[in-house]
Amino acid sequence: MKKVTVPEQSTVEKAVRHAAAIGVAVKESVYPLTATVQYPRQRKKMPDNFRGYILFDPEKCINCWECAFICPANAIRMKEAPNKKYYPTIDYGRCIFCHFCIDSCSGGALRATKIHDVAYKDMDEMLTLTEEMIEPPEIIREDKKLVEYQIDEKDLRLKKTREEDNLIVEKAPPPVEIQMVSQCIDRASCIGCHVCEHVCESGAISSSIANGVMRMKIDTDTCTGCGLCVKECSMQILTLVRK
Amino acid sequence: MEEVINELMGTIMSNQLNIPALQPVLDSVSQLPVVGLLISFILWKPVFALLICPGLSTVGILLLFFPWVERKLCGRIQWRVGPREIVPWLGGLIQLLADTLRFLFQEVIVHKDAHRPYFLQFAFLSFIAALLPLLFLNAGNVIAIETPYAIQAMLALVCLFPFFILGLGWASNSRFAYIGTVREAFMYFAYEISFIIAVIAMVVLYGTSNPLEMADKPWGLILNPIAAFTFFVGAAMATSRMPFEIAEADQEVAAGPHVEYSGIAFGLIYVMCYEKAYILAGLMTVLFLGGGSGPDIPGITPLLGNDLMGIVWFLIKTIIVLTTLFVLRTIYPRYRLDQGLNIGWGAMITLSLIALALSIVLVQGGIVL
Numbered sequence: 001m002k003k004v005t006v007p008e009q010s011t012v013e014k015a016v017r018h019a020a021a022i023g024v025a026v027k028e029s030v031y032p033l034t035a036t037v038q039y040p041r042q043r044k045k046m047p048d049n050f051r052g053y054i055l056f057d058p059e060k061c062i063n064c065w066e067c068a069f070i071c072p073a074n075a076i077r078m079k080e081a082p083n084k085k086y087y088p089t090i091d092y093g094r095c096i097f098c099h100f101c102i103d104s105c106s107g108g109a110l111r112a113t114k115i116h117d118v119a120y121k122d123m124d125e126m127l128t129l130t131e132e133m134i135e136p137p138e139i140i141r142e143d144k145k146l147v148e149y150q151i152d153e154k155d156l157r158l159k160k161t162r163e164e165d166n167l168i169v170e171k172a173p174p175p176v177e178i179q180m181v182s183q184c185i186d187r188a189s190c191i192g193c194h195v196c197e198h199v200c201e202s203g204a205i206s207s208s209i210a211n212g213v214m215r216m217k218i219d220t221d222t223c224t225g226c227g228l229c230v231k232e233c234s235m236q237i238l239t240l241v242r243k
Numbered sequence: 244m245e246e247v248i249n250e251l252m253g254t255i256m257s258n259q260l261n262i263p264a265l266q267p268v269l270d271s272v273s274q275l276p277v278v279g280l281l282i283s284f285i286l287w288k289p290v291f292a293l294l295i296c297p298g299l300s301t302v303g304i305l306l307l308f309f310p311w312v313e314r315k316l317c318g319r320i321q322w323r324v325g326p327r328e329i330v331p332w333l334g335g336l337i338q339l340l341a342d343t344l345r346f347l348f349q350e351v352i353v354h355k356d357a358h359r360p361y362f363l364q365f366a367f368l369s370f371i372a373a374l375l376p377l378l379f380l381n382a383g384n385v386i387a388i389e390t391p392y393a394i395q396a397m398l399a400l401v402c403l404f405p406f407f408i409l410g411l412g413w414a415s416n417s418r419f420a421y422i423g424t425v426r427e428a429f430m431y432f433a434y435e436i437s438f439i440i441a442v443i444a445m446v447v448l449y450g451t452s453n454p455l456e457m458a459d460k461p462w463g464l465i466l467n468p469i470a471a472f473t474f475f476v477g478a479a480m481a482t483s484r485m486p487f488e489i490a491e492a493d494q495e496v497a498a499g500p501h502v503e504y505s506g507i508a509f510g511l512i513y514v515m516c517y518e519k520a521y522i523l524a525g526l527m528t529v530l531f532l533g534g535g536s537g538p539d540i541p542g543i544t545p546l547l548g549n550d551l552m553g554i555v556w557f558l559i560k561t562i563i564v565l566t567t568l569f570v571l572r573t574i575y576p577r578y579r580l581d582q583g584l585n586i587g588w589g590a591m592i593t594l595s596l597i598a599l600a601l602s603i604v605l606v607q608g609g610i611v612l
Contacts, residue, residue: 021574025320029570032319038327 034158042160043143046114048169051097053115055168056133058087060109063201064226067101067110076101079130085201090133092118093126106180106225114167115139136168179243180225182218186237190216196229196238205229260286260385264546288550292387296554297380297525297561305521305565306514310339313569320573346510354417354503361414366508369407373518376400380525381454383535383553394452397526398442404481404519405431408490411512412500423499426580427490430480433587434487438477440595444470445530448602454529458553463531466605470598471531473591478523478568480587482516485572489583524564525557532560 009017037044046052058081067088068076075094078086088101088110102110118137120126141164148159182204184190192214197205204223207216220243230238262269269286273279284290292298311326315334318325326335353359379386379393379400390396405427412424445463446452448470464471480487491499501512528534535553544552578586604610 025570025574028320028322029316033322034324035322036324038324 033155035156037147037158040142042145042147043165045146045148045165046116048114049112050114050116050169051099051112052167053113053118053137054090054095054099054102054133055111055113055136056088056130057109057111058085058130058134060107061085061087062107062109062224062226063087063228064106064224065228066104066106070100070104072096072098072100081130087130088133089127089129091127092120093123111169113169114165139167180227180240181220181223181243182225182227182229182238183241184216184218184237185239186235189235189237190214191235192216193234195232195234199228199232201226201228255283255287258288259283260288260291260550261548262551263548288385289387292380292382292385293377296385297382297557298377298387299374301558302374302377302518302521306517307339307343308336309517309521309565309569310514311336312566314338316566316570317573320570343510346507346513349506351504351506351508356416357503358414358416361410362503363508365407365410365414366504366511369404369411370511370515370518372400372403372407373515373522375403376522376526379454380522381458381529381534382525382557383458383550384455385535385550385554386455389453389455391451391453393454394442394446394526394530397522398439401481401519401522401526402435402439405435408500411504415500415503417503419496419498419502420500423490423492423496423502426492426496427483427500429580430483430487430489430583430587433584434477434480434591437473437587437591437595438481440592440599441470441473441477442526442530444595444599444602445474447599448605450606454534457529458534458536460533462533467598467601469594469601471527473594473598474527474530475568476586476591478520478527479571480583481523482520482568484520484568486575486578487583488572488577489580492577520565520568521561524561524568527564528557528560532564 063085065078065086068078073094073096075091075096076088077091079089081087099112102112113136115136117139143164144162145160146163146165148161150157150159182196192207194207196216197207202222202224204219204221205216206219207214209215225240225243227240230240269282272282285294294300315325317323326338329335329338329341351363353362376397378388379390379397381393386393408427409424409431412420412427415421444467448463448467449457449460451457479485483489483491490496491501496502501509504512535557537552537556537559540552547555
């Protein structure tokens with residue numbers, strides 16, 4: 001067994017180390033570094049990919065429910081809007097800010113911000129409805145300075161500049177938006193259960209009976225490529241393809 | 244009756260504080276019937292020593308601002324900010340004033356198991372005990388009681404502190420207070436002997452224990468640095484500053500003997516630590532840094548006079564010693580009780596005996612004086 005002991009040091013070595021410690025104290029008292037960000041007055045500069053409050057743009061939403069499916073904390077519930085579409089609501093009491101919803105959003109309707117200081121009065125208020133997610137929440141900005149951590153060779157320094165951080169990140173849209181569309185790959189296997197027709201939010205799937213045979217039709221113009229019918233098809237004969 | 248008053252007035256007027264810059268004002272004020280008498284009474288050196296410096300007013304001002312200086316300085320060294328929220332543009336300067344107000348209006352809780360009379364009495368008595376050594380402390384040539392045994396008297400009164408802390412802990416009758424009190428008792432014996440020997444070394448070296456005569460001698464720090472070091476470490480132990488904050492260790496015994504106190508009783512105990520530090524720093528200034536002696540500054544010394552310059556030099560030196568004592572807590576972590584006792588009974592006593600031997604050699608060899 002190895003026993004841990006105090007390292008052997010001569011008196012001179014000890015004295016040198018004491019002197020070094022006192023020297024550091026004197027140096028810091030004259031020219032100190034700080035590690036404190038005085039929060040309401042100063043705000044730390046967050047990176048652009050900071051995982052904060054989530055904003056929502058209903059124009060871009062294609063009703064694919066992907067955010068609600070992927071949410072590991074079950075914080076996102078879909079709620080029917082007056083225009084018969086389903087939009088996400090986020091319960092911030094459950095949200096773990098993993099931003100899987102934003103990563104999975106195919107239309108780019110969900111957007112991350114740097115806002116991390118929203119207060120709620122009670123648990124019920126933490127359920128953020130779709131209407132409240134469109135505009136950023138009202139926060140009182142008291143910060144006069146922007147603080148940035150800088151690590152040089154030895155020490156951590158705070159760089160303070162007199163400017164305000166923009167909390168809402170203007171991210172460039174993805175370069176190419178790939179339009180997907182639903183397509184039936186095996187018409188012969190269709191049992192005509194109408195599930196795809198019911199589930200489709202945009203009304204792209206219609207059915208007709210001709211000569212006693214049920215025929216489903218997918219309108220490629222109105223289809224948003226949300227993939228809901230693909231998920232729900234009982235025979236699993238639907239798939240998403242490029243438009 | 245008139246003779247007695249005249250004699251009294253003669254005594255008072257013969258030992259006045261001399262301030263050349265204010266002399267015309269004082270002369271005109273002294274013509275006034277009651278105010279003149281009052282002012283000449285205050286400027287009487289023993290009363291001035293008690294009331295103004297190094298006595299009550301100086302202690303009060305230091306107690307109000309020194310905890311702030313300590314917290315701010317330690318904050319700077321440790322990359323923090325320190326107190327700030329009360330009057331931010333002054334950097335939280337009146338933090339302790341606000342704390343004092345809060346202490347004043349807070350309820351003093353005496354818990355069920357406490358020994359009620361002693362619990363309340365010791366908090367206030369200890370504050371008075373900490374003030375007593377000021378009677379023999381001199382700032383320049385201003386001293387309350389001039390006696391050839393001033394250093395010994397001060398030492399005896401300084402050694403009274405721990406008894407009151409033991410009393411606090413005993414009256415509190417709680418487990419943390421008990422552990423803290425026992426630690427305090429252990430530490431008391433560990434530092435006291437070497438502390439006293441270090442002071443005796445200086446008394447032997449100077450050949451006198453009258454602080455007024457010590458001021459004319461060369462600095463003790465240069466003559467006997469070992470004694471100065473021992474005294475300084477002993478002072479850190481006596482005031483329970485950080486490396487030897489064994490009795491009050493916050494993380495272990497939650498302020499030790501003070502744990503049960505609240506309100507103004509806690510406030511008094513809290514500032515008592517600073518008071519102790521001030522008195523020991525003053526004693527260090529007198530013993531090792533030449534007291535109130537200092538070089539003449541052209542333009543200022545003729546204006547203020549020798550008496551006031553002595554006070555100014557004394558205060559400057561004392562504050563430097565105090566600051567050094569307080570900065571220790573940013574440099575060293577706390578020792579364990581056994582390590583503290585080891586240092587006290589081992590290294591400190593050895594160093595103090597070496598210091599005493601050095602003093603005897605210096606005196607006998609005729610190197611000094």
